[in-house]
Amino acid sequence: MIRNAQMDALAEAAFEHYLVAHLRRHFAGPLEGCGEASLRALVRRALRRAAAYGVSSRAGLCRYVDLSVALGEGFEDGPEHAWAAEILAGPGTGDARVEELAGEAVRRLADRVLRPEE
Template identity: 35%
Template structure:
């Protein structure tokens, strides 16, 4: 039987987190070139790490949902839920009855309505 020690699990977790971070650096740079042009890779990694921690506080933990959360951070600022233009997101993020995916789905829907001029 294979036994994985706690130290090994921690190392695996760190490696997976680093791989996710690497993917996000590329994703955000490629998909948001105007927003990330003035940001060094070190600064972008710091933003990603901050975003992962913030997202977790809102029970947003699935990779796809965290990616969407970080996209909003890049588009609207690292505290987008307090930005006057997107402060509406705060209510969604603090909704205890919603899971992370539902929160990000609602934020995506609202943002799409804003872009279309429906709100």
């Protein structure tokens, strides 16, 4: 008989496997040369950070992991992304905050692309 803790561990491992494949698919260029063990470790660290912000849905966790690759691991700690730390510390659920964070990241990227600094 499989216990609940075992089922949880299996589900967690399957989700981690999904995230690694997802990152390989969507961030192939930036992750070129990143080994399997390194990528798994990055995913685990990002999941721990996301959980610390109260992110709990699979979609929210995936979004945070994506942002960790796109903006750099620990992005919210850097002065260039102080806006991210403000959003993550703001009101609402962790999942709502990560959605707001993703929207702001896209907006800022679009601003940079459409209005590059000269």
